[in-house]
Amino acid sequence: MNSNYNKEEWAATTDKGRQIYNYNYHLSGKEFKGWKLIKKVVLTETNELTEKAYFFESAADPKHEIIRIDIVERNGWDQAQESLHQSLLEKMRTDIPKGTGQEIGDVNYVAREQKSDIPAAISFTRGNILLSITCVGDRTFDVTGIADQIDNELHKAPTAAKQKTDKIRTLQPKEVTVQAREPHSLIRGLKKLTPPKMWLKVIVPDG
Numbered sequence: 001m002n003s004n005y006n007k008e009e010w011a012a013t014t015d016k017g018r019q020i021y022n023y024n025y026h027l028s029g030k031e032f033k034g035w036k037l038i039k040k041v042v043l044t045e046t047n048e049l050t051e052k053a054y055f056f057e058s059a060a061d062p063k064h065e066i067i068r069i070d071i072v073e074r075n076g077w078d079q080a081q082e083s084l085h086q087s088l089l090e091k092m093r094t095d096i097p098k099g100t101g102q103e104i105g106d107v108n109y110v111a112r113e114q115k116s117d118i119p120a121a122i123s124f125t126r127g128n129i130l131l132s133i134t135c136v137g138d139r140t141f142d143v144t145g146i147a148d149q150i151d152n153e154l155h156k157a158p159t160a161a162k163q164k165t166d167k168i169r170t171l172q173p174k175e176v177t178v179q180a181r182e183p184h185s186l187i188r189g190l191k192k193l194t195p196p197k198m199w200l201k202v203i204v205p206d207g
Contacts, residue, residue: 004098005088010081010107010125017077017106020127020155021202023190025073027054031153032146034059035067049074049083055136066137067146072130080125081107087123087132099124104144104151105131113140122147126154157203 029037035056044051050073058065074080088096088109099108105124113120120140123132124147131150133143158168187193187202194200 004095005085007081007085010084011078014077014081014106016155017080017125017127019204020077021204022073022127022129022154023200023202024194024196025071025129025154025199025201026052027069027071029054029056032056032149036062038066043070048079057137061139064137064139065141066135067143068132068134068136069146069150070130070132070134072132074128074130077106077125077127080128080130083130084109084123084125087130096123104147108147110144116140118142119144124151126151129154154201155203 027037027040029040035058037054038057039053039055041053042051043053050071052071054069054071056067056069057063072080072083074083084107096109096111099110099119099122104122105126108122108124110119111121112118118140119142121132121134122143123130125131131147133147133150135141135143158166158170162168163170187200190200
């Protein structure tokens with residue numbers, strides 16, 4: 001087993017991911033300027049795991065610049081990191097290094113193109129979501145900009161301007177006092193609260 005894929009180490013350094021939960025996160029196809037959604041596939045959909053794959057082509061060079069974005073939604077941050085661990089172990093390349101420099105996700109691994117050193121693929125978790133972005137066309141390019149944009153969507157609260165332009169509905173925060181190790185439900189009925197074309201982001205700054 002690759003010692004670089006240490007789940008205990010990931011858990012020890014996970015901070016924001018423990019305070020973030022995204023439900024029914026998906027891409028509409030309009031998120032990335034200069035990119036067109038050409039295909040979406042639901043690979044798995046159970047109570048424990050949802051996996052979707054999206055394929056985008058660039059407007060500048062649609063025949064050669066294509067990316068695949070895989071989104072795995074789990075019930076908790078620790079399960080998302082378990083999915084990342086399993087994904088890394090299943091890859092043909094067994095020495096994918098952890099990302100350095102730009103902080104993306106709770107933990108991230110970056111595969112670079114050997115000749116150019118371009119980060120052509122990145123896998124990261126943020127809260128209960130695992131994201132993998134990979135160049136699948138003939139031409140490789142830096143995917144960290146797209147990864148960073150998605151990561152910001154997953155863990156940052158929307159600005160007032162974005163709430164208005166994107167018609168985002170916000171719910172009033174709740175405060176509860178609970179005992180240590182005692183589970184407590186703040187939101188019940190996620191499916192009823194979240195229509196199929198919408199997604200719900202929960203931010204718990206203390207807890």
